[in-house]
Amino acid sequence: MSETLDAVDVRLLQLLDLDGRASLRSLAEAVGLSGPAVADRISRLTERGIIRRFAVDIDWARLGLPTLAHIALLTDKTQHIETVMSRLREVERIEEISIVTGSIDLLVRARVADLVDLRRLLVERIWPIEGIQRVETTLAVETLALPDFTAALLTDRTTSDGSSRS
């Protein structure tokens, strides 16, 4: 069971995901409420932890990190998983680390400049970590991030608890 949002909250989240710096005024007009009411809803969403933060969507390709890599790791179980993860979180270029089901243990998401950069990441930063047994890297040659994803996911969430009917 999770949080309850009404249609206005959902609309606000959608609008803010499109433009996180939109003024309260424009948001208020868009949802048909007054400015203070919108301000109040946004701070409540933030306090409830539904809004984690307002972030900036950076085009990493333009900053010289065009390539997305998924690095699958198998660990020997001589090290605690927490130890391996804490060493991984020190590694630059890594943006996410997951413990996963299936034939591997960890799935790491990283962003690299090119193959030289990837070589350094693998050889100098990943391989030396104790407890890592096998490394398998998959490169994305094209990525489609769905900008409407938030909108789509949210339309689904109105006054919902997120569970499914069977």
Place this chain on the structure above:
Amino acid sequence: MSETLDAVDVRLLQLLDLDGRASLRSLAEAVGLSGPAVADRISRLTERGIIRRFAVDIDWARLGLPTLAHIALLTDKTQHIETVMSRLREVERIEEISIVTGSIDLLVRARVADLVDLRRLLVERIWPIEGIQRVETTLAVETLALPDFTAALLTDRTTSDGSSRS
């Protein structure tokens, strides 16, 4: 070769990634410039496409979608990849689709409520897509998104072109 940022641009991106709604005034104070100068830099970063948009970081778990799934797809090559991808982009719960190297063709990232929800996603939405041959789903049982990732990546990017030296 890519874009050039100076130290102030980098600092602004870091600050905005922490709080995308920060006032120009507070940003100006933090970087030691005046308000208009900061406004100018932000609009320049936006025009250059480095800032794609200001977004909101939503805690999907609190909205009933706690589980991250990676779905690996193998396609038979009877359908154009564009066709398969365009059908995938209609599917709710999917937030990213990549064409990848390795033993699979597509890697899809999705967020689901529970196993019932996942079952429906797979059986009703993914399997029926023509041209999909094999589906292998990996569930994340724990995910660590690195909040400092942006900061770390950016510290690296000052006045850089993003390529590596060998």
Place this chain on the structure above:
DNA sequence: ATTGAAAATCACAGCCG
């Protein structure tokens, strides 16, 4: 949630290095 007024902030202009 609304209104209305006070306080803070922003955008725009013209001006300097």
Place this chain on the structure above:
DNA sequence: CGGCTGTGATTTTCAAT
């Protein structure tokens, strides 16, 4: 060209309803 300061216009905040 990139930045600063001024001013008027907007926006945000706060109180009372």
